[in-house]
Amino acid sequence: MSSTITYTVTGMSCGHCENSVSQELATLAGVTEVSADAKAGTVTVSTSAQLDDELVRAAVDEAGYELVGRAA
Template identity: 55%
Template sequence: MSCCSTTGTCSTGATTVATIGAVTTAYAVTGLTCGHCEQAVGRAVTGLPGVTAVEVDVEAGLVTVVSEAEPDDEVLRAAIDGAGYALAGRI
């Protein structure tokens, strides 16, 4: 489910939160189309325990997570799904 209008009037891009941590993991996420999507997924993942940074690249459909330890993919999936998007898997 996308948050954009059918005319595609939302912005795209990437947002980076300060990168501090030991493990960097990239995920493919479907449904990202605009700046609102970027913010929604960023907020959902940033709030997870152990996550120290998140980068959402709307154009590439990627979410990069920096965490204190190996992330739990199912916890990330639940957070991203809960925000209205779909985690397709690690890349």
């Protein structure tokens, strides 16, 4: 089972921000691809397993940003 989820993240403003968030999320079990977009304020995560939103929130917090929730 693979899925792609887009989250809204606040505080990202540049490529360094995108890289920080992407690197943290890439360490989560099952994550196969991460694409952060500072301009849109989103991060899209592709995963091969079910992903716990709280683990995603913790990884984004660790990078220094805030996960608002899943994007519509």
